[in-house]
Amino acid sequence: MKSLSDHVPSRVIIEGVDPEIDGGRFPIKRAVGEDVEVEADIHTDGHEVLAATLKYRPEGTGEWSEVRMTPLGNDRWSASFPVHEQRWHEYALEAWIDTFATWRRDLQKKAEAQQDVTSELLEGAAFIRKTAKRAGDDGDWLRGHADIIDRGDQQLGVEAALDETLATVMARHGDRTFGHRYERVLRVWVDRVRARFASWYELFPRSTADEPGRHGTFRDVEKRLPYVAEMGFDILYLPPIHPIGRAFRKGPNNTLTPGPDDPGSPWAIGGAEGGHKAIHPDLGDFDDFDRLLESAKTHDLEIALDIAFQCSPDHPYVKEHPQWFKHRPDGTIKYAENPPKKYQDIYPLDFECEDWRALWEELLSVVMFWADRGVKVFRVDNPHTKPFRFWEWLIANVQKTHPDAIFLSEAFTRPKVMKYLAKSGFTQSYTYFTWRNTKWEIEDYFTELNQTSVREYMRPNLFANTPDILPEYLQTGDEAGFRIRYILAATLGATYGIYGPTYENFERAPIKAGAEEYLDSEKYQLRHWDWDRPNVFRELIALVNGIRKENPALQFDHRLRFYPTDNERIVCYGKTTPGYSNIIVTVVNVDPYHPQSGHIKLPLHVFGLNVDDAYQVQDLLTGAHFLWHGESNFVSLDPRGVPAHVLRLRKKARTERDFDYFM
C-alpha cells in the first residue's frame, strides 16, 4: 500500500479464517443438515469494541443471511450456519467498530467512577439521533430515547443510556461505514447425506449366477439384492459393466494366454459391441439395467458404477478418434506402461492431445449418460493418472445438473496427490486405512484425517479390501483378521466398504506369497458363490450396519477421538454427537492371534459424566449391560469370538425415582 485510497482504509483486520482451503482456491464440503462452523481472528488497533457477522447464502441467490459472531478470547471469533440444500453455498465475514457499544462501555465505567458525563451523554444522544435517521420503524423510539439521555438529568440519562433494549436496537442498526469485509468469499459444496454416511458393498455381476460356469446377468444381480440388503448395505458398487476388449485379453490369474471363453478384465473397456456408453451383452440390456436400478431402490440400495477412463484396443474410440491416443513414430497407438511392465490390453487416453476439448467433452458425456439414466454414484478408477483439472471441470459440470452425484476417488497413490484429488471435487476418497493395522498407525492416520484441515475437503471411504488389494493382514490373520478389520472400518469411518462375497467368505489366498493380488481373482475369471450358505459373519455385518443406522455418532467422522489404553494391541476410540446425546465407544483387539486385555481410560468429564457417578454401558454387539464407575475400566477381548466392544454409554439419571433408569 504505497499510495492512499479514496476512502480511509478500515481499521478492522480479519485473518486466520478457518475453514479456508488454500486461500479460498478450493471449497470445503458439507452434507445437507450439517453446520459450517467458521472461526477467524478479528481485531483492530486501539481498544474499541468490535462486532462481526458471518454471512452466508446459497450461491447465486440474492440476499445474504447473517449470524453474529461471538468472541472466544484472544481475538478469535466464531459462528456457524446450517446448510439445507444440495448445491453451492458461499460465506463471507464482515466486522466493524461498534461505536455505540464502545461509548456505552466507557460511559458505564465513567459513571461507576462518579465522573461527570454530561459531554458523553450529549455525544451519545447525538449518535443515537444520527442512527435514528436510517433506523426505519425504530427511528421514533430512538429519538425519544435520545431525548431522555441528554435532557440534563445525569442519573436518568445514564440509566437510559445503559438500557438493554437500546443496546439491542442500536446493534440492529450498527454503523458499518468503517467496517471491513474479508477479502475473499468462500465456498461450500453441499452433498446429500449419503455422501458422508454409507456402507458400500462391491460385487462382480458376472459372478452372481445361480449355477457355476454361467456368466451372471443383471437379472442375477437382482436376485442377490436381498443378500446385500440383509447385511444392511446402502450402496452396491459394480465394476465396469461395458463390453470387454479381445485384443491382448488377460486370462485367469492375469495370464497372457486366455482361452476363447475367458471373459477378460472388466477394466479393459470397449469392444465391437461398444464402449463406455454400452453394456456388456452377457450382462443384459438397458432394460435389464433399468430394472436393476429400480429393484435396488426397493431394497434401499443404490447402484454405483465404475468410471475407468481407458480403452481396450477394440474400443470404438480407437478407430473413430485415434487422435485421442498417443502414437509411436510408426503411427501405432501406445499401450499403457510402467517400464519395464507393459499393459498391452489398455490404451491410455491423451488428455493433452490437440483435440483435448472434444475428448474432455466426450468423457463428460459418458458420466452424464449414466447420470441421466439414474446412476448417481460413481467409483472413479485411477483418477490420479488423469489431470486434476480435468476432474475439477468434469465433477463441477456433472453436479450442475446432478447435485446428488457422488464421486469416489480410487487413488491409492502419494498423499499429496490423494488430497489434491479430494480438493479438486471428489466427494470421497479411498484411504490408506487398508494398510493401517497397528494401534499407532490407526491413531496417527485418523487423527490426520479428522483433526486437520484435511477433514474439510476429504471424506474417507474405508475399504477393507478391493479386487486389487488383499492386504497382508487379511492373508495371515485368519478369520479373526476379517472380523477385526471389518469392525474397524465400520466404526472408524462414517463411510466404508468391503469387496464381497470374498470378504464375508474369508477369501485370503494370494496369487503368490508377498503379493496382494487374489488367487483366481474375479478380475480375470467368473467365480461362483454359494449365496445360501449359513454364515455368522454376515450376521455380524448386519448387526454392525444396524448399529451404525441407529447411532448418529457413527454417521460422522470429525468427532472421532482416541482414548488411552494400557495394551498396545487394544485400540479404543469414541464417536459422539454434539451435546453427547449419543456416545459410542469402540474397543478393538487388533491382534488376530491372541486374546488381549487391559484398561481403557474414558474422558468422562468431556462426555458430561461425573467421575464419581456410575454410568451404564451397553455392548451393542452382545447386548450385555455393564454398570461402570470411574474413567478406567478393564476389557478383555478374544479374537476367536467377537474381537471388539461397541459400547453405548448412557448417563445415569439423577432422580431417586429413576433409580434404575438410564437416559
Next chain:
Amino acid sequence: MKSLSDHVPSRVIIEGVDPEIDGGRFPIKRAVGEDVEVEADIHTDGHEVLAATLKYRPEGTGEWSEVRMTPLGNDRWSASFPVHEQRWHEYALEAWIDTFATWRRDLQKKAEAQQDVTSELLEGAAFIRKTAKRAGDDGDWLRGHADIIDRGDQQLGVEAALDETLATVMARHGDRTFGHRYERVLRVWVDRVRARFASWYELFPRSTADEPGRHGTFRDVEKRLPYVAEMGFDILYLPPIHPIGRAFRKGPNNTLTPGPDDPGSPWAIGGAEGGHKAIHPDLGDFDDFDRLLESAKTHDLEIALDIAFQCSPDHPYVKEHPQWFKHRPDGTIKYAENPPKKYQDIYPLDFECEDWRALWEELLSVVMFWADRGVKVFRVDNPHTKPFRFWEWLIANVQKTHPDAIFLSEAFTRPKVMKYLAKSGFTQSYTYFTWRNTKWEIEDYFTELNQTSVREYMRPNLFANTPDILPEYLQTGDEAGFRIRYILAATLGATYGIYGPTYENFERAPIKAGAEEYLDSEKYQLRHWDWDRPNVFRELIALVNGIRKENPALQFDHRLRFYPTDNERIVCYGKTTPGYSNIIVTVVNVDPYHPQSGHIKLPLHVFGLNVDDAYQVQDLLTGAHFLWHGESNFVSLDPRGVPAHVLRLRKKARTERDFDYFM
C-alpha cells in the same frame, strides 16, 4: 472451473509454498547476505518426471534469476536464493513435466530389461531434434547426438541416449510449454544486517549532565558515548527529544501537581517551541544534534529516535489543524482516556478524521524529516493505537527513499495485534520476553517465535526492561536477577536491549508494591548518574556484547534450539551456524536465589560430533576450557557469581599431529 480454457490446463500442481504469509498478502523479511529457503509441494498426475525452478529478482528489475529445485521426498521440493541488496525482492515458482528426463528414465528401464527400444530411440531422437531448433549454440551438437541415437544401432543408441552431457544440455532447454507458474509472485523485504543483529541501549538525554540538577544536553550525551560504546552497544536509543507541553504536565512520580521546574514527560510532545520536527531547547539545537549523530558514528554507535504520534495540548497541530483531533459536543478537543483513567496531557490524533489524508502525509513528513537528517532507526511508541494500514503505508513510503530505515514496534499488547504490526512492515518488535521467566515459559515462547511462520515476518528485540516496565522478576531477584535476565536477552536474541543506566546500576524500586513503574522514573524527572563508578556488571555486558560480535551463531535467531536439562531451574539452548562451524551453547540458572546444578544433554550428532569422541568446550564468560565426553554433562551455576555458561563447542581435530588442537 466450469468452462474450458483456450489452452489445455497444465497438469502440474504447486501448493503448500513456504514461506508465504497469508496467501502472499504480506512479505517475508530478510537481511542482506541471508538466504531465502523456499519449499513447496510440487506434483502431477501420472508418473512423469518433474522439474522445478525457483525464480527470483530484485523487484522492478527485468530478468529473473533461476535456481533448480531439489526433491526432498513426499513431493516436497526446495531451493534457496541469496539476497544482497536493501530493497524489495520477489520470488516465484515454476514447474513442468520433464519430457526428456521421463523418456530417459523409461528407456533405461526398458534397456535394462533387454526390451526392444527401436521405437523409443526414434521418438527420443525426434524430440532432441525438436529441442535443437530452439537450443541456439547447442543446436548442432544436439542434432549430431540425435543422429547417433536413431542410426539403427540399438546398443550405441541407448548409450548415446543415456549420455550425461546430453541430459544436462537437454535440461538447459527444457520444454515448459505445459509448465505451471505458481499463481502468486511473493515478496521479500531485505533490510541491512543491523535490522537483525544489534544491541540496543536506551538513555534519557536529560539525565546525562555531569552535575546533579542540571538538564542534560546533546553535548552531555556526546560525553556518554564512550560509556555506551565500551559496553559494546550498537544502537543508542533516545526517548522523544521534542519540546514538551506545559498544559496538564505531569510531576515527579506521575503526579498531577508539577513544580515550575519539573520537566514533564518527553512523550507529551509539542509546545510553544514546536512539535515533532523541533528539538527541546534544553537539549540543544540542530547543530548539536547533527554533531551527536556524527560523534556517535565514530564510536560505532547509531542514534535511534522515538516516534510517538500524539500531542500535548500545546502542540502546534492543535491550533493549526484542530480537525486532526476528536472533539466533544462543546467543541473542545478530547484527551486520551482509558476509562475511568484520564490522560489530560495527551491528545490522540484521529486517523479517521475527514482530513485524514493531510494528517497521514504530515506524519509521514515527520519521519522523513528525521530520516533525511540522518536518523535511520526509529522506535515507534504504541503503534497498536494507530491503524495498521497507516503503518503499512508509512513504512513502505519511508523505505522507498531510505531502505536502511529500521522501525521497532513498541507494542506490548495482544499477540495477534503484535504479529499484525510486524506483518504490516515493522522491522522488529518488542516481545513478551520481558515477562517470560521460567524455563517452560522461555522454551515455549521462543519456539513459537523461531520455529513457526512468525519468524518470517517478526524479528524479536528482547528488551530486559524499559522506562515503563520494571518487571517483577527484577524487582525481587536481587542483582543476580539483572545478570540472569541480561544474559538471557543477549544470547536468546540476535537483537536485544536494556534501558540504562538503571539496568547496570540494578535500579529496582517500584513506585508502589505490585506496580511495574519505576520509583522516581526518568519519565517525569531529571536523574543523575555517576558515570565513573566502577561496575563489574558493565564489564560483563561488554564481555557478552563482544562474544556476540565474535560468534556468528549469536547473530541469528532461527536456529535457536532448546536442549534437555534435568533441573527445572536450568535452561539450556544452542545457536549454531549452518554447517556447525560456530556452536554456542548457553546454560542459565533462572533461579536468582539459589545455586542450581544438574545435567544438560547436547545433541552431538546434530553438531556433527561423534558421541564417543571428546570435544572441547570453552566458557566464553570465564575463559575456562573443558574437555567433555558424551551427550550428558554436569553443570553447577551460582547466581551470586556468574549465573550462566556461554559455551563454545569445538570438534576435536582428527589427526594425531593435531593432538592438542581443536578446530
